Amino acid sequence: MATPNTPLWEVFIRSRNGLAHKHVGSLHASDATMALQAARDIYTRRGEGLSIWVVPSSAITASDPAEKGMMFEPAESKIYRHPTFYEVPEEVGHM
Amino acid sequence: MAVANIQVSETPLVLYALRRADDALILGHRLSEWCGHAPMLEEDMALSNIALDLIGQARELYAFAAKAERRDNDEDKLAYLRDVRQYRNLLLVEQPNGDFAQTLVRQFFYSAFADLCWRAMMSSRYTTLAAIAAKSEKESAYHLRHASEWIIRLGDGTDESHRRAQAAIDHLWAFTGEMFSVDDGERALIQAGIAVDPETLRGRWLQTISDVVSEATLVLPQNNWMQQGGRTGRHSEHLGHLLSELQSMQRTFPGLTW
Amino acid sequence: MYTQALNTAETEDRGLEDAAKAAEFQARIDAEERIEPNDWMPAAYRKTLTRQISQHAHSEIVGMLPEGNWITRAPTLRRKAALLAKVQDECGHGLYLYAAAETLGASREELVDAMLAGKAKYSSIFNYPTLTWADIGTIGWLVDGAAIMNQIPLCRCSYGPYARAMIRVCKEESFHQRQGYEIMLTLCRGSDEQKAMAQDALNRWWWPVLMMFGPPDVASQHSDTSTRWKIKRFSNDELRQKFVDATVPQAQYLGLTIPDPGMTQDADGHWRYSEIDWTEFKQVLAGNGPCNRDRMAARRKAHEEGAWVREAAAAYAAKRARRQTAQAAE
Numbered sequence: 001m002a003t004p005n006t007p008l009w010e011v012f013i014r015s016r017n018g019l020a021h022k023h024v025g026s027l028h029a030s031d032a033t034m035a036l037q038a039a040r041d042i043y044t045r046r047g048e049g050l051s052i053w054v055v056p057s058s059a060i061t062a063s064d065p066a067e068k069g070m071m072f073e074p075a076e077s078k079i080y081r082h083p084t085f086y087e088v089p090e091e092v093g094h095m
Numbered sequence: 096m097a098v099a100n101i102q103v104s105e106t107p108l109v110l111y112a113l114r115r116a117d118d119a120l121i122l123g124h125r126l127s128e129w130c131g132h133a134p135m136l137e138e139d140m141a142l143s144n145i146a147l148d149l150i151g152q153a154r155e156l157y158a159f160a161a162k163a164e165r166r167d168n169d170e171d172k173l174a175y176l177r178d179v180r181q182y183r184n185l186l187l188v189e190q191p192n193g194d195f196a197q198t199l200v201r202q203f204f205y206s207a208f209a210d211l212c213w214r215a216m217m218s219s220r221y222t223t224l225a226a227i228a229a230k231s232e233k234e235s236a237y238h239l240r241h242a243s244e245w246i247i248r249l250g251d252g253t254d255e256s257h258r259r260a261q262a263a264i265d266h267l268w269a270f271t272g273e274m275f276s277v278d279d280g281e282r283a284l285i286q287a288g289i290a291v292d293p294e295t296l297r298g299r300w301l302q303t304i305s306d307v308v309s310e311a312t313l314v315l316p317q318n319n320w321m322q323q324g325g326r327t328g329r330h331s332e333h334l335g336h337l338l339s340e341l342q343s344m345q346r347t348f349p350g351l352t353w
Numbered sequence: 354m355y356t357q358a359l360n361t362a363e364t365e366d367r368g369l370e371d372a373a374k375a376a377e378f379q380a381r382i383d384a385e386e387r388i389e390p391n392d393w394m395p396a397a398y399r400k401t402l403t404r405q406i407s408q409h410a411h412s413e414i415v416g417m418l419p420e421g422n423w424i425t426r427a428p429t430l431r432r433k434a435a436l437l438a439k440v441q442d443e444c445g446h447g448l449y450l451y452a453a454a455e456t457l458g459a460s461r462e463e464l465v466d467a468m469l470a471g472k473a474k475y476s477s478i479f480n481y482p483t484l485t486w487a488d489i490g491t492i493g494w495l496v497d498g499a500a501i502m503n504q505i506p507l508c509r510c511s512y513g514p515y516a517r518a519m520i521r522v523c524k525e526e527s528f529h530q531r532q533g534y535e536i537m538l539t540l541c542r543g544s545d546e547q548k549a550m551a552q553d554a555l556n557r558w559w560w561p562v563l564m565m566f567g568p569p570d571v572a573s574q575h576s577d578t579s580t581r582w583k584i585k586r587f588s589n590d591e592l593r594q595k596f597v598d599a600t601v602p603q604a605q606y607l608g609l610t611i612p613d614p615g616m617t618q619d620a621d622g623h624w625r626y627s628e629i630d631w632t633e634f635k636q637v638l639a640g641n642g643p644c645n646r647d648r649m650a651a652r653r654k655a656h657e658e659g660a661w662v663r664e665a666a667a668a669y670a671a672k673r674a675r676r677q678t679a680q681a682a683e
Contacts, residue, residue: 003462003656006135006663008455025521026452027137028461030666031673033244038137040237041144042445046525065392120430127424127437131417132651134659136448139417143441150434157430171429195662251672252665259661344428344486351543353428353486353536 007056009035011043014051021053029054101168101176107280109164110183111290112224113173114326116156117184120174121334122205123149124341125192134195141241145202148234155227175345179328179335186325187270189334193263196249196256200263203242207303208274208296210235215291224289243307250311261313272321274300382583387513390456398582399457402512404473405584406454407464411475413447415648419483420492428486435532436489442529446522453514469653477634478565480642487540487547487554493533495555495562495600501530502596503566511583534603541607548608555604556612563626564634566593572631597624 006028012021024043029035035054043049063071079085088095103109126146133139157170187205192198213235216228249260275293277285284290308315324330339346344353374393381388388394420440427433451461467473478496483489504526507519540551567573567589579585587595601624604611615627636642 003466003660004663004667005460005462006667008452025449025518026455027448028135029137030248030663031670034137034248034666037141037241037244041141042137042448045140045144045441045445062391065389124425127433130424130437130440131414131421131444132655134655134662136414136444136451138659138662139444140441140448143437143444147434147437147441150430150437154430154434174430175428195659248666248669249662252669253661255661256665256668340425343426348428348544348546351547353432353539353543 006030007035007058009039009054010057010060011035011039012053012055013039013043013049015048017050021051024048026057027054032056099176100178100181101172102166103168103173103177103181104164104166106163107284108289109160111281111284112156112160112163114183116153116160116173117182118188118205118209119149119156120153121182121184121337122188122202123147123153124337125188125190126198126202128192129198138195142198145234145238145241148231148238152227152231152234155230159223159227171345175342179330179338181328182325182330182334182338183328184325184330184334185270185273186322186331187267187273189325189331189337190267190270191333193266194259195245196259197263197266199242199245199249200260200267202238203246203307204267204271204304205274206235206238206242208271208293208300210239211296211299212291212293215296218288219290220288239303246307246313247311250308250313257312260311264308264313265316268316269318269320269322272319273323273325276323276326278326379581382511382581385583386511387516388511389513397578401579401582402515402584403454403457403459403464405579406450406457406515406518407459407467408474408476410447410450410454410464411468411473412479413443413450415475415479415652417443417447418648418651419479419481419644420489422483423486423489426486427489432536439493439529439532442525445525446518449518449521450515453512453518456514465656469649469656471640471649474638476565477637477642478561479648480637480645481558481561482644484557485550485554487537487550488558490533490536490540490551491554491558493529493531494537494603495533495558496565497526497529497533498600499562499565499596501526502592502599506586506592509583509586515584537607537609541609551607552609555609559612560629560633561637563593563597563629564631564637566590566596568631568634569629594623597626598622 007030008026009029010026011024013024014021027035027038027042029038032054036052039052039054040049044052103113105113123146126142126149129142130139130146133142153174154170157173161168161170161173185205187201190197190201210232213228213232217225217232219225219228246260249256251257275297277293281290285292305315375395378388378394378398388398417440420436420443424433424437424440427436451464454464455461464473468475483492501523504519504523508516508523510516510519537551540547570588570590573589580588601611601616613627617625619625637645640646
């Protein structure tokens with residue numbers, strides 16, 4: 001008999017205060033409480049974390065790589081959004 | 096070819112440390128037997144973590160005992176060169192792993208007690224004991240959380256898991272009374288503000304146990320006849336087998352460095 | 354911990370796939386871009402990777418057994434803690450790798466079921482027994498050493514999730530080989546009996562470890578595709594040679610003899626080893642090694658005896674979800 005699937009969770013860890021939570025990996029757990037415990041036991045064994053988020057993998061909506069052009073390329077031409085686009089004389093100093 | 100057992104000067108303080116050290120080592124050893132065989136990889140990780148915490152606690156307590164004893168014993172001599180009659184752990188922790196329910200109920204009963212005990216010991220007049228307690232309390236608090244969540248799931252899961260969890264509680268209950276026993280030497284340490292009086296923990300322990308057990312739709316046995324003996328070296332038959340495995344290298348190859 | 358070049362790449366079926374997409378895919382690989390789970394990829398790439406990553410994961414999990422055999426008998430508390438932590442790490446590595454394989458569309462359960470049914474391979478090395486404490490040292494030193502040779506290039510594998518898992522694995526594994534070598538060093542500095550134990554373990558493990566790198570390049574027909582896809586960056590023989598060259602001086606330092614009387618050092622400094630017994634390798638892979646049956650039996654037992662626990666957790670989760678829904682409706 002095929003083994004029934006246990007839900008998959010994505011794990012995010014904040015390694016230090018002041019930093020954002022970062023995706024570190026996945027695990028399987030039957031519910032959120034167990035997922036959080038498992039995340040602690042699997043992903044923070046070497047003192048990697050101060051805070052953990054677990055999210056059901058099924059709750060994540062991802063962009064489609066096939067739409068990469070439409071989604072991300074239009075931003076590439078907006079060079080005026082970056083500070084280096086503007087010229088400020090050196091004498092003015094850091095701005 | 097077996098190497099002789101070491102002699103231990105069991106002053107009340109040494110004995111007190113050894114009892115806690117042996118609890119931690121034997122339970123840690125039991126949990127380490129799961130490594131590679133747990134119901135899911137996530138639990139392999141969790142049980143190994145708990146085992147590592149417990150082995151770490153044992154090592155610190157053995158070091159403390161050896162220092163208090165002022166002979167040439169050390170953590171390894173204390174762990175590997177005492178026989179069954181010299182071991183001072185609770186009968187509870189030497190009970191075999193059985194199924195996952197039995198392992199988790201054993202852990203639950205023990206951790207609920209150990210956590211209270213460490214918390215109280217944090218105000219021991221012996222700073223080393225207080226420091227060991229402070230570190231161990233954080234570990235045992237998590238062990239209790241982990242075990243409690245499983246008791247709830249097993250009790251309130253399927254008919255089979257409920258039956259197994261109840262059977263584990265019924266089987267292990269009689270080993271819980273020993274946690275609260277105190278001898279004269281320990282009584283003196285309690286009065287001196289060094290050791291924890293377990294009697295003061297009993298009410299809260301029972302409350303924790305009852306709350307979780309009832310949430311798990313399980314029941315505690317009515318029979319309060321309790322097994323005793325581990326603290327004075329009168330063990331169950333299981334410990335001898337555990338020690339023959341644990342100590343096999345040191346007994347087969349005496350006096351070597353590994 | 355251990356990947357092995359067991360996997361054979363799928364034959365490509367370009368006729369069924371959009372040739373333009375395939376070309377674009379190959380161009381991305383050539384440009385050292387990483388492929389991510391939702392990206393288009395040739396079916397054969399997906400299948401090859403799923404197989405390789407899951408074999409790698411199975412190897413980690415089965416690999417817990419030979420070393421786990423000594424956790425309860427480790428000779429000191431320090432060694433016991435280190436060994437338990439190491440074997441636990443292997444479990445974690447298996448877990449990361451299953452997760453990486455799952456990004457390709459297979460579930461962990463499916464992959465594990467295939468392994469338990471004997472339909473998926475794992476590294477041949479774990480079908481040898483650990484007889485003495487020196488075997489634990491030797492596994493850390495040689496088996497992990499060989500695995501590291503294999504795994505470091507995989508950190509640059511074209512498939513993002515696999516590469517990321519390998520980075521984590523390599524980072525965690527840095528203590529494993531040192532742990533093993535330290536055990537060997539202690540034995541070799543110990544009594545005659547301990548030194549003999551170390552030599553005996555090296556004698557038994559040396560050839561199986563060389564086999565871990567997989568069949569010789571002349572016999573490995575499918576390496577080409579894996580190389581072109583940048584899953585594989587070095588050939589089996591290249592990695593094997595690198596390993597031997599690194600290991601010989603380590604053995605010399607220990608005062609141990611590599612059990613290969615025909616071994617010579619060539620003008621370039623490479624240590625040339627004798628012919629490997631590939632018949633043994635094939636037999637072990639086919640299920641006829643000394644421990645294949647025991648290993649599979651142990652994994653099946655854990656899986657079957659754990660079924661009621663997994664069912665209980667699932668049943669509880671379903672009950673809790675129902676209760677929460679009911680509460681929300683009130």
